[in-house]
Every structure is written in structure tokens, then in C-alpha cells.
Amino acid sequence: MRPTIRDVAREAGVSLASVDRVLNRRPGVRAGTILRVEAAVARLGFVRDLAAANLSRRRDYRFVFLIPTGPNTFMRELEAEARALGEQVRPARVAVEVVGVPPFDGEALAAALDALAPGEVSGVALVGTDAAVARDALVRLAAAGVPVVTLVSDVPFAPRSRYVGIDNVAAGRTAASLLGRFLGPRGGTVALVAGSMLVRDHVERRMGFEQVARAEFPRLSPLPVIEGRDDAAATRAALAALMAREPGIAGLYNMGAGNRGVIDLLRALPESGRPLAVAHELTPHTRAALRAGLIQAVIHQDAGHEARSALRILRAAAEGAPLNEAQERIRVEVYLRDNAP
């Protein structure tokens, strides 16, 4: 039988309340008593039952996830994961609420953040738009004592703020490595497509790509970045225009969303004229394109893992619990046709 605070109290010769005070480091206990209780705890190997403690405290948690609206497949998956997670943790008395926010819109994000009543929310996770207004709203929220994590795209707003997502520089480096090796010693020109150079993740991916291209694959010539605003049609049009004025493109790296546009364009090209392509996020579209050989590799981040990780981090912050850091590292996943799930 595992020891309880009653056992500890008896062993230390004090009351339950004193044991509780010591365990929770509450004031009002003599130093000597503290020592006796701690000795008893050590002797018995006592470990406090978290469930019982939380039950007694009748704590309820409410966490809010701010996720961009719009057709972006990855964001929709992230939202679905957050909602599913909410169902899963409900029996443990924690509520997860998903709030939609217009994408690429710092003002809207700031407004949504300011609308949160600090007393009523135990923590906030949000997909960042790196604008000054948003940063300010985050600072206010954190100042009010609400734990905050940024998801997928970071907004560094405080020295100790946490980011849940991949290392986007590493992702860009990986893309360059793959394209560099796949293209071989001949190299070639490479088209770079982003959603917007105003979101941090795309900027960082580009940086990583250039680093490796320059240092290790000098025969790789990246063209200036074109922007597709994470929209399929716009991306396709911009890319088509680029290919028209820049013949002989050998490689393609889509750092943003809008993969449907890229894939449609690739499919329309004669096989001999198709660049080798690397894209982000495994979705039904990119998976099909991998299988069809239209895309050679996909760099991926696991939305479910990110949602769970964000919740674990917020929960730990809310209850002052420790964290298994290794579990929270989001992987830069690489999928070829053969290991795609």
C-alpha cells in the first residue's frame, strides 16, 4: 500500500494540515516541523497523489487557441486537432476553446487577444503574426499573468516566451540539402515560393535555404522569392509567370501553403520540363503529389503534436508543474514517397 499524508502525519507526529502546509511550501510552519515532515516523506517514499490534490482544489482550466481562419489545410488540421484534444481532456476538467482569427492580420490578432478576460482564461496558444500591435497585446496578456505560447510561427514578445513549432531555419536548410543532392553535381536554378515574407516562418526558411545553398551547393542558384499569400490560385499564377520569364528552372522550394496551385502547375508541365520539388506540410494533396512523383520530398510538422504540446506547456505553467522538454521538441519531419504515412 502506497503511503498517504496520513501515514506521513503519523510518522512525523504532526497533523494532516501541517503535512499539507509543508508539501505545498505554505508559510506558518516552524523550521523544525518542516524538517520532521520532510524526513518522514523521505523515509516513507511518499509521493503526493496529483489527482486527489486537484480534485480537492476543485480546479478547472480553460485554455484558448487562436487559429487563423481560411482554407489553409494545415491550419484547418491544427484546429481539428485542438478540438479533438479538447474532447479528450474534458473528463480531466480542462476546457479547450478554439477561436478563429483572420490570417496575416496583426490588428485582428491583437483585438482577439485583448478580448480575452485574463481572469477567465488559464492560458492562450496562438499562431503568430509578427506585427507590433500583436506583440503589444501579447505583452499585456502575459503581464496579466496569463501563460502564452506561440504556435507554428513565432512572435518573440518576451525573453521567456515559449514557441511551439519547428526550427524553420533548419527546415530551410534541409530543403536545400535535399534539392542539392537530388539535383546532383549539375545543380541548376531554383524557384523559391513563399506565402508572405511578413510571417516569420517563411522568412526563416528562406534564410536556411540560402545558407546551405551557398555553403554547400554553389551550383544551386536560388531565384528571388515570389509570394503567393498561401493561396493556390495566386501561387500558381505567380509561379507560372516566373517560369515563363526564367526558362530551365531545375528545382522548386515552396516554403508556404498554396500547394494545390504548385502541384496543378507541375502536373500541367511536360515530364521532362518539371523541376524537382520540395514543399511543406503533408496533406492529402501533397501526399498524392509525392506518390505521383510530382513532388520529391515534403517537410512536415505534426499538427497534432503541436496542439498537444501547446496544451501540456500551458497546463504545466498553470499548475506550476515540470515539463519533459524532450517531448515538446517539434521535429522537422522529412517525407519521401516511401515513408509518408
Add this chain to the structure above:
Amino acid sequence: MRPTIRDVAREAGVSLASVDRVLNRRPGVRAGTILRVEAAVARLGFVRDLAAANLSRRRDYRFVFLIPTGPNTFMRELEAEARALGEQVRPARVAVEVVGVPPFDGEALAAALDALAPGEVSGVALVGTDAAVARDALVRLAAAGVPVVTLVSDVPFAPRSRYVGIDNVAAGRTAASLLGRFLGPRGGTVALVAGSMLVRDHVERRMGFEQVARAEFPRLSPLPVIEGRDDAAATRAALAALMAREPGIAGLYNMGAGNRGVIDLLRALPESGRPLAVAHELTPHTRAALRAGLIQAVIHQDAGHEARSALRILRAAAEGAPLNEAQERIRVEVYLRDNAP
């Protein structure tokens, strides 16, 4: 305020005990009462507090992990993860015990399994050795009602038995894809190294490799598999012998452990004569080799994820709870120098 069984009882006009009986589908309740309770549950949106339920049931869990002994870095990491996990879940009244078992030894594994008293253990996770004796012991254990999962290397012993680990055929396919692309149109002969063709994971990796090599990279010529028993020295010796009698090896796929032996040998080779290499499991050694350019890619499985997944599955089985299947899928991770964490 979230509803409790008291609210449900009041709403349905019955007692707490009846509500409890209905919620837990225990017999001895009239059909009409059941309906009234269920209606009240639905009306109030009642969700049972799991922590309180477990507390009241005063349930303790004890799970046993059977992990091969020996110097295999990956297995040591798996053990460390299992132990760390044990610390983490102790406050929730679940104990995780790690038991060492000699590797590649079906008899020893069977003996360890038979030594488990079915009544005293809530679930067992084990790294499989696919021998008949082990399979029989697993059947006995499962028949005694103990939930079982196989880890890393499967032992199919029952139609509904669960396996926690990567799809090793996909891993082998991925290795072939990478080597095929990296070597380019010239192709070349490829050395295949395994620990033992008696463990299922290595056999499956080989199968996957051959599939892709034949179908997609006909210029890739895999040599017959050599075995190193997951031992660095033995692996190095066997590989050196192979290279001596088979000059001009262009690629290398180590499906097993013993990476230290492979890496030492590669380092000793003149740079021009080094095959491009793909290995399994990211460890300090393989990470360093990636950075040094001695290995081009590592196929990895996350030991921490596997340990946590095994525990979640066993726990769910023990308490009859549902599972988030997506969370339990172990990824075939691919690491190049640039995305290695």
C-alpha cells in the same frame, strides 16, 4: 459550474448509486431508470471526472517493460525513457518497472514473461524476439488477461496484439529511395548490413529496400546481407571483409545497430573511396557522423515516443479507455545533417 453526478441524480429523480450504476453499465437497474438517467446526462452535458473516479476506486497500476540488455545505444535510450516516464507518472499512481532481458534470446524472453504473476501486473511491453517459445509465453500471458504490446520489433502472437514501432518495410524503402537518389543515375553496388536476420525488424527493412531498389533504381545492386549481431567490432570486421572482396562499393545501408563499427571503418577509408551511407537510429555517434559527412542520412524512431505510446496503450487497455490512434503512430523519421536535432 460543471455538472456532477449529484446534478444528474437530481435531474433524473434517482439516487447517486443509480446514476453510478448506469454510468458504469452495471446490472440491476430498470430499463426505464436507465433511460431517465441517460436523458439527464445528455441534457446537462455531464462528463464524468476521471480523476475522482480513479481516486474512489483506489486503483494502482503496475506496468512492466522488458528491454534487452547489452550495449545497444538505442535500447539503453529506450530503457532510460521508460524509467523517466515512470518517475513522471508516479504521482498518478502508476508504477513502471523495467526488467532487463538478454538480447536475441527467445528462451530468456519466454522465461522472463513466465515469471510475471498475471494478477500483479496491469500490462507488459516488450521488445520482441520472434521465437516460438516467446510467442507461446505471450499467448499465455494474454490468455491470463494481461494487456501486452510489442515494442520496436514485432512478434505477431495474436490477431489483436498491438505493436509499437515503425513500419520497417517503409523504413527499408526509404533507405533505398535515399541511396538511389543520392547515387544518381549511375547507381552502383550497395552493401547491406544487418544485426541478425532472425529479428523481424531487420528482415522487414531488407525487404523494403529490395522492393524499391528493384522497382525504381535498377542501377542499384544490393549485395547479399552480412550480419554483425548489432556489435560494433563484429560489424566492422564483416564489413571490411566484404569491401576487400568486393571493390567499388558505392552505397551502404546498415539496417542494424553496431553503427560505431561502420563509422570507424568509413572514417578510415580515403574520402574518394567512401560509399554513401544510410544508417538507423540517431545517437551521439550517428549524429556526429552526419555532421562529419561520413553518413548522409539516418532513419530514426523516437524511443521516448515509443515508451510513452506503449504506456498509453497499456493504460487504456487496463482501464478500458479510448485511444487517440493518430498519436500512437510511430514515425519513420529521416534525418540529414540539417534537420538532426
Add this chain to the structure above:
DNA sequence: GTGAAAGCGCTAACAT
């Protein structure tokens, strides 16, 4: 069949 009441291990008033 159904209900009342006593806990599970811990916390939080409220005494002392």
C-alpha cells in the same frame, strides 16, 4: 431495483 452513507487522498476554512 434502489438508496443512504462511508470513504478514496488531499486541501482549505476555521478553530485553538
Add this chain to the structure above:
DNA sequence: ATGTTAGCGCTTTCAC
């Protein structure tokens, strides 16, 4: 500074 006691939400005897 320390102890007593009444719960937290649920399960489980044991009566009725």
C-alpha cells in the same frame, strides 16, 4: 504555529 473538520466527485458496501 498547529490541529480539526468538512468537503472535492465518484464508487462501493450494505440496507431496504
